[in-house]
Amino acid sequence: MGALVETLRYVISYRGTEGHWAWLLHRLSGLGIALFLSMHIISIFSVGLGPRVYNFLHEVLYVSAPAKVLEVFLIFGVLFHAANGMRIIVIDFFPGLGKYQRTIVRIELLVVILVFIPAAIITLQGVL
């Protein structure tokens, strides 16, 4: 536990550049997506508890305002994780592109935000 805390302190306090923060966001979004998948599997399993529980989860809880806000975070997480993963794969196969990595991260973030904004508006339409 002490080693984990020390590592987290290093990660947060290190003054890295775009690659460092993209890596951190990649990890956080990965954890968020894993958490969502666990919730998703559990809620599908709830069908075994009868229609009342299942319908409550899917027709009341998941369409509530807090759930929609979480969904917006999920959209950003999935978009960023996918785009950043693609960036890493491309650089792995073309290591020479590494010298442009700071620009590539900025372009990647711009593309993610451009896709994210309309997706977030559509998702929040019902609750705004």
Place this chain on the structure above:
Amino acid sequence: MRVKMRIRRFNPEKDSKPWWGEYEVEVEPTDRVLDALHQVKWYQDGTLTLRRSCAHGICGSDAMVINGRNALACKVLMRDVGKVCVVEPLRGLPLIKDLVVDMEPFFAKYRAVMPWLVNDEIPDHGERLQSPEARERYDDTTKCILCAACTTSCPSFWANEHYIGPAAIVQAHRFIFDDRDRAAVERLRILNDRDGVWRCRTVFNCVQACPREIDVTKAIGEVKLAILEAL
């Protein structure tokens, strides 16, 4: 200019955990962080412990964390650090005292990649000749001075002390792509280990930290591709 030096201190004989020491120094903007540390050690607190040898960016002994980023103290100018200069020992290696860490785990990984030329064939002439193009292939990775700034800036290394680290991969790259060497496959096997080259997460901290401006991540990427092709 007057600068406050915030230095991470630790004396294993007295302290149970590290603490921050603060010292005011008067420096020229063109002085290096090393000069400021010397001022503290020579005129304020002689117990401050740090490593340095050549003091000109060649020996690589004074790598440390300066304002949150790995660098050589003898290469960072005071005009670039601002009014407060925070200095810490390298991360991820056992702390011995103040700014001195135990480099042995780092050198053990260096030795693990066989950083020497392996070739039992007898050359046609007195020496092994190499074309300028073949020499150029690995030129970048010959610049490494083993300061450990890259390895200790790597989040994969912070999280897993067994990870071989960027410096050892750079050293392996220097011989893997040397056309006079005959042990490339053996080195690639060593780096194909679970704590080898695949632990690199393409974070690029190593590239930023390298005082010799080696394109470390490119070297690691080339080793990854060489493993895919050779093994």
